[in-house]
Amino acid sequence: MRMSRGVEWVLHCCALLAELPPGESLSAAQLARFFDVPHAYLAKKLQALSTVGVLRTSSGPSGGYQLGRDANEIALLSIIDAVEGVGRCFICTELRQQGPSAVSTHRYTTPCGIARSMWRAEDAWRSVLSKTTLKDIVRIGNVEVPAEQRRRAQIWLRSEKG
Amino acid sequence: MRMSRGVEWVLHCCALLAELPPGESLSAAQLARFFDVPHAYLAKKLQALSTVGVLRTSSGPSGGYQLGRDANEIALLSIIDAVEGVGRCFICTELRQQGPSAVSTHRYTTPCGIARSMWRAEDAWRSVLSKTTLKDIVRIGNVEVPAEQRRRAQIWLRSEKG
DNA sequence: GAATGGGTACTCGGATATAACTTGTCCGAGTCTCTTAGG
DNA sequence: CCTAAGAGACTCGGACAAGTTATATCCGAGTACCCATTC
Numbered sequence: 312m313r314m315s316r317g318v319e320w321v322l323h324c325c326a327l328l329a330e331l332p333p334g335e336s337l338s339a340a341q342l343a344r345f346f347d348v349p350h351a352y353l354a355k356k357l358q359a360l361s362t363v364g365v366l367r368t369s370s371g372p373s374g375g376y377q378l379g380r381d382a383n384e385i386a387l388l389s390i391i392d393a394v395e396g397v398g399r400c401f402i403c404t405e406l407r408q409q410g411p412s413a414v415s416t417h418r419y420t421t422p423c424g425i426a427r428s429m430w431r432a433e434d435a436w437r438s439v440l441s442k443t444t445l446k447d448i449v450r451i452g453n454v455e456v457p458a459e460q461r462r463r464a465q466i467w468l469r470s471e472k473g
Numbered sequence: 474m475r476m477s478r479g480v481e482w483v484l485h486c487c488a489l490l491a492e493l494p495p496g497e498s499l500s501a502a503q504l505a506r507f508f509d510v511p512h513a514y515l516a517k518k519l520q521a522l523s524t525v526g527v528l529r530t531s532s533g534p535s536g537g538y539q540l541g542r543d544a545n546e547i548a549l550l551s552i553i554d555a556v557e558g559v560g561r562c563f564i565c566t567e568l569r570q571q572g573p574s575a576v577s578t579h580r581y582t583t584p585c586g587i588a589r590s591m592w593r594a595e596d597a598w599r600s601v602l603s604k605t606t607l608k609d610i611v612r613i614g615n616v617e618v619p620a621e622q623r624r625r626a627q628i629w630l631r632s633e634k635g
Numbered sequence: 636g637a638a639t640g641g642g643t644a645c646t647c648g649g650a651t652a653t654a655a656c657t658t659g660t661c662c663g664a665g666t667c668t669c670t671t672a673g674g
Numbered sequence: 675c676c677t678a679a680g681a682g683a684c685t686c687g688g689a690c691a692a693g694t695t696a697t698a699t700c701c702g703a704g705t706a707c708c709c710a711t712t713c
Contacts, residue, residue, distance in 0.1 A: 317697085401480065502685090
């Protein structure tokens with residue numbers, strides 16, 4: 312169970328977009344250059360985010376991506392669900408209904424106990440991610456990211472806009 | 474992020490082994506027949522469990538798998554880690570150290586804030602799974618599994634031993 | 636000088652190849668059991 | 675009748691293919707901007 316690499320990319324992209332002045336946007340190509348990742352594949356992932364409204368797109372020159380709503384309204388879970396799909400990690404194929412001991416289907420009212428246990432763990436995971444927002448990420452960054460890096464990022468953004 | 478199908482298989486296998494009379498064992502082939510899954514592939518997964526001590530193997534005729542320790546000492550997390558690998562789901566490639574804003578490596582003391590947020594969610598997931606044991610699964614089964622199915626399973630076990 | 640029309644260049648979005656991993660299969664080494672021969 | 679040796683068959687364990695998903699890429703549709711032309 313490894314998470315897609317694209318998840319890391321879009322999380323960083325969203326964090327960067329969250330620090331952008333209101334109204335400004337960055338194109339997929341610019342984001343790809345900033346993080347040094349293949350831009351076409353990154354665009355495919357960002358596209359998924361715009362579909363669900365986490366990001367908002369604008370076409371044409373000086374277009375690009377910006378946050379679809381306030382940073383404190385965007386939970387990490389929304390981003391991950393958009394990129395990875397909303398399905399559960401653990402899939403129950405009703406194994407208990409196969410083999411020599413199975414009885415008729417309608418006898419199984421509650422979901423499989425194993426599946427419920429696994430899903431309870433997933434719920435805990437999703438709960439944490441739903442409570443963590445982009446705003447939290449930015450707040451952490453404001454404290455921990457080296458000032459030098461923040462300054463360089465600002466310079467880079469200026470040069471892109473120039 | 475989808476979990477391997479083999480996880481479901483081995484969880485059901487462990488649950489079945491947990492209800493076996495002490496000292497008895499079931500071979501991979503028998504378990505595969507019981508759940509109607511490819512036995513060679515199942516054996517590959519069970520093998521991983523015996524490596525870490527969750528299961529104990531015995532060779533030769535009337536050999537097979539049995540629990541390596543008491544059912545209440547086997548957490549679901551142990552099983553999943555053995556089958557899926559112990560690595561984290563979210564992998565941080567230190568994206569912040571790439572691109573035009575990166576500064577020298579030694580300036581990054583704490584792990585990336587995004588990674589820490591993701592790992593906090595994983596920890597919640599692992600916490601639930603580490604607190605759920607095979608004994609809990611058996612307990613749930615004793616209440617919820619139809620009596621008819623339990624009876625059939627007993628009959629099947631007898632016929633296999635015969 | 637202002638407005639308008641068109642061209643251009645940039646954007647996103649979806650369809651298309653490649654790589655990695657999960658899934659599935661096979662065969663070989665080892666071991667317990669059963670049989671059988673001998674004492 | 676008991677013991678022991680050997681053959682046999684069953685077990686697990688690791689090496690070997692096929693299908694599916696993630697990764698990476700390309701090209702087309704659409705849009706805003708810029709410039710030239712016209713009024």
